[in-house]
Amino acid sequence: MVLLGFFLRIITLVLSLTLTQLVDGFQSRMLMSNGLALTPQMGWNSWNHFQCNINETLIKQTADAMVSSGLSAKGYKYINIDDCWGELKRDSQGNMVAKASTFPSGIKALSDYVHSKGLKLGIYSDAGTLTCSKTMPGSLGYEEQDAKTFAEWGIDYLKYDNCENKGISPKERYPKMSKALINSGRSIFFSMCEWGQDDPATWAGDIGNSWRTTGDIQDNWNSMTSIADLNDRWASYARPGSWNDPDMLEVGNGGMTKEEYRSHFSIWALAKAPLLIGCDLRSMNKDTFELLSNKEVIAVNQDKLGIQGKKIKKEGDLEVWAGPLSKKRVAVILWNRGSLPANITARWAEIGLDSSATVNARDLWAHSTHSGVKKQLSALVEPHACKMYTLTRSKA
Numbered sequence: 001m002v003l004l005g006f007f008l009r010i011i012t013l014v015l016s017l018t019l020t021q022l023v024d025g026f027q028s029r030m031l032m033s034n035g036l037a038l039t040p041q042m043g044w045n046s047w048n049h050f051q052c053n054i055n056e057t058l059i060k061q062t063a064d065a066m067v068s069s070g071l072s073a074k075g076y077k078y079i080n081i082d083d084c085w086g087e088l089k090r091d092s093q094g095n096m097v098a099k100a101s102t103f104p105s106g107i108k109a110l111s112d113y114v115h116s117k118g119l120k121l122g123i124y125s126d127a128g129t130l131t132c133s134k135t136m137p138g139s140l141g142y143e144e145q146d147a148k149t150f151a152e153w154g155i156d157y158l159k160y161d162n163c164e165n166k167g168i169s170p171k172e173r174y175p176k177m178s179k180a181l182i183n184s185g186r187s188i189f190f191s192m193c194e195w196g197q198d199d200p201a202t203w204a205g206d207i208g209n210s211w212r213t214t215g216d217i218q219d220n221w222n223s224m225t226s227i228a229d230l231n232d233r234w235a236s237y238a239r240p241g242s243w244n245d246p247d248m249l250e251v252g253n254g255g256m257t258k259e260e261y262r263s264h265f266s267i268w269a270l271a272k273a274p275l276l277i278g279c280d281l282r283s284m285n286k287d288t289f290e291l292l293s294n295k296e297v298i299a300v301n302q303d304k305l306g307i308q309g310k311k312i313k314k315e316g317d318l319e320v321w322a323g324p325l326s327k328k329r330v331a332v333i334l335w336n337r338g339s340l341p342a343n344i345t346a347r348w349a350e351i352g353l354d355s356s357a358t359v360n361a362r363d364l365w366a367h368s369t370h371s372g373v374k375k376q377l378s379a380l381v382e383p384h385a386c387k388m389y390t391l392t393r394s395k396a
């Protein structure tokens, strides 16, 4: 009898442990519950080019240009207003108000306009008492009220910044807005802009649809490359529903060469980063359009497997970045970060292919296919340039 009781107790313990592990496992894999961001967000944001010089005409013209240029048809759908859209003071009921001098028609009218173009409207607030420009209030302590206001205005996306935060942990401040958005009655994408300070990749998976992993990008090669490296450390945390965000694109803003911008766009695409255009869409030139509209590169970013590609080899300034795609394909970038032309090689074992595999290598920028490639992929790459491929195993 004593022995039976002992065994029963052991069995109960084992069962309860297994159950706990199952629940834990389930929770840590739980998707961001708003069901958005199955692939990284694509669109435009006002900050990188315009900073605080924004108004409703600019936003409308940008929506027009997004459609007339053909970029919306490539998948860019969010038109995101960054900082400086509101009055410094809330109204007598404590509501945020659009700045009368620059957004006289109000945000609801703007969202109606943007929606009429088949696009979505994003807005910006801050998990502190003021936004980073200090020209308007943040949402700390007003999370529910502001989320309701945004929902009433027809907002589809919130970028939520980290200034004037009173030293309160982001692990307290960000979940409040996440919950408020979910309870707002509207489906609103939650883009956390906490600059990677408290390693959000490790705790924000079921709070945000994306989280910044770094400080602000600048429109130059050093900033772009160092941000790519910082973001790369968190690759294993990205997944459908919630993505690492190395900040918005600078393509088209003039501070880098065409090849540098090609590298920027290619690496962001492979890293499953948000593709948020940061230039003036109304006056973009042919080169900028060619880079931003490459549907083969965009397809790598939007691949439904949703695994972030990463740096898999570095020999001095010569790097190989790669990651798996759906249908057992592999995306590869050969990136020359040095100042002389050089040959770069990716060997099959390094990028997750069997050494016996024969592949078709689609060059995503030249739009040409090399068939029957065995063992490795090699190319001569110009300084600060990259080559980007999708490798598909041949049937034979």
Ligand code: GLA
Pocket (backbone or CB within 6 Å): 047, 082, 083, 131, 132, 133, 161, 193, 215, 216
């Ligand atoms: C912070 C953010 C930027 C931008 C500005 C606006 O610096 O990281 O992306 O939103 O604030 O003031």
